[in-house]
Amino acid sequence: MYKNIEEAAQYIQSQISHQPDIAIILGSGLGGLKNEIDIDLKISYQDIPHFLKSTVAGHSGELIFGYFQGKKILMMSGRFHYYEGYDMKQVTFPIRVFKKLGIDKLIVSNASGGVNKAFAPGDVMLIRDHINFFPENPLRGKNLDEFGPRFPDMSEPYDLKFLQGLKLVAAERNIPVFEGVYLGLQGPTFETPAEYGMVQRLGADAVGMSTVPEVIVAKHQGMRVAAISVITDVGGPDLKVPVSHEEVLNAANVAMPKVISLVSGFLKNLDQF
Incomplete structure (x- = not known):
């Protein structure tokens, strides 16, 4: 594993012109953010040693290096999911590579289902905590001591300072945001009304099929993390509303201007956070 991480990092390092300040992972339907950066280079995942292929609509499958708000950005346009058949070490492999590249800051975005009754499709939630309901932890197995501790x-x-920074940007730019807990499930099925009710009773505000494994690995290796969820549907035990991936992408597109403005302001003032 460590050798594979080194080989992937060495290849990326040979392609990019500068040390990135921060990495960003784009979730379902949030690819519009890449149109905001001054792109220096695009690398297809298939060209990076040991990288996987993203198989989900809305995930283009390329690593983008460029500039945005004075910061050097390494952006994953498309992530890997456990439900695609990959194991957790494969899903989180890019996070290991980011650390090997010397990146210690990460922004994660996702599309999620809302269970908080205050939510509506198109709302933005800043994640302050999560509940891991995946059937496997990405740190299971031999610990990679080069990256972080066993426990x-x-x-x-x-990161609380990052969270406060995002909230400050939202207030300054009049962007309505919520703050809440994200629960990660395996997928790929959308949740049943009863499952939405379970998520709510467990103390979460939103549910999705990503993010949690990536954040666990990022924290294992000492990275600072900020995360943004776009609420694409709202469910519960009394709400039997059909959900499709197309509706998820459409709701993400509606929220995109808010996400772009949030990330833009956050990056502009990153050194203050």
């Missing part, structure tokens, strides 16, 4: 602390999975 990493998870008392602050999402």
Whole structure:
């Protein structure tokens, strides 16, 4: 595993012109953010040693290096999911590579289903904590001592200063945002009304099929993380509303201007956070 991480990092390092300041992972339907950056280079995942192929609509499958708000950005346009058949070490492989490249800051975005009754499709939730309901932990197995400890602390999975920074940007730009807990499930099925009710009773505000494994690995290796969820549908035990991937992508597109403005302001003032 460590050799594979080194080989992937060495290849990317040979292609990009500068050390990235931060990495960004784009979730379903949030690819519009890449249109905001001054792109220096695009690398197809298939060209990077040991990288996987993204198989989901809305995930283009390329690594983008460029500039945005004075920062050097390494952006994953398309992520890997456990439900695609990959194991957790494969799903989180890019996060290991980011760390090997010397990146210690990460922004993660996703599309999620809302269970908080205050939510509506197109709302934006800043993640302050998560609940891991995946059937496998990405740290299971031999610990990679080069990256972090056997038993990493998870008392602050999402950096509080980053969270406060995002909230400050939202207030300054009049962007309505919520703050809440994200619960990660395996997928690929959308949740039943009863499952939405379970998620709500467990204390989460939104549910999705990504993010949690990536954040666990990021925290294992000491990275600071900020995460943004776009609420694409709202469910519950009394709400039997059909959900499709197309509707998820459409709702993400509606929220895109808010996400772009949030990330733009955050990056502009990143050094203050």
